[in-house]
Amino acid sequence: MSKVIQHEKRRSEILAKALDVFVEEGFEDTTFQKIADRAGITRTILYTYFKNKREIFNYSIKQLLAAVENDLVVVRKNKNLNCVEKLTQVITLIIDRLEENRKLISVVYDLLVHIQAGKNDADYRVRRRTVKVRHILASMVIDGIRSGELQNVNVRVADDLLYSIIEAAIFRLAVLKRQSAAALKDVAVLAVQQLAVHS
Secondary structure (H helix, E strand, C coil): CCCHHHHHHHHHHHHHHHHHHHHHHHHHHHHHHHHHHHHHHHHHHHHCCCCCCCCCHHHHHHHHHHHCCCCCCCCHHHHCCHHHHHHHHHHHHHHHHHHHHHEEEEHHHHHHHCCCCCCCCCHHHHHHHHHHHHHHHHHHHHHHHHHCEEECCCHHHHHHHHHHHHHHHHHHHHHHCCCCCCCHHHHHHHHHHHHHEEE
């Protein structure tokens, strides 16, 4: 196994352990030493992988949101699906990713609630990635309207409708601490069907 692969594997293991510390302690009470202890390494070794706890936290957010964006792009480019299927699949995939990462979602939510908006790197990253997700959803709605598969609706309103399902999933997982938001997949199907052109 190459050194780069070993380094990335170890980095992923550290991230998983760090996430447990963030969940148990909260962002503010998590220290670099606590992360090192949980990962079974010294702080010196931890510094070879990350500069500080904020970098660890930001890297975790980046991994999750990059995976979501990748899912969206793959679905959007799938020529075997029509627009209605693409929109439904995209929202379903996002809900699945949120469920898989509900610990991180809870920590991010708690952090964002306790900071002043716009003064935190995590807040900026989440907002920036949110805009990308919303842009992809809006583009898919526009594609559906142009192809005649979706009704000629206000794109912004349709985007708000679809994104509100994602926000509801985040609320259920992060605030209500539910283990699943799967019921919202049915809501997504219903919402997309309401946007579809019925012959």
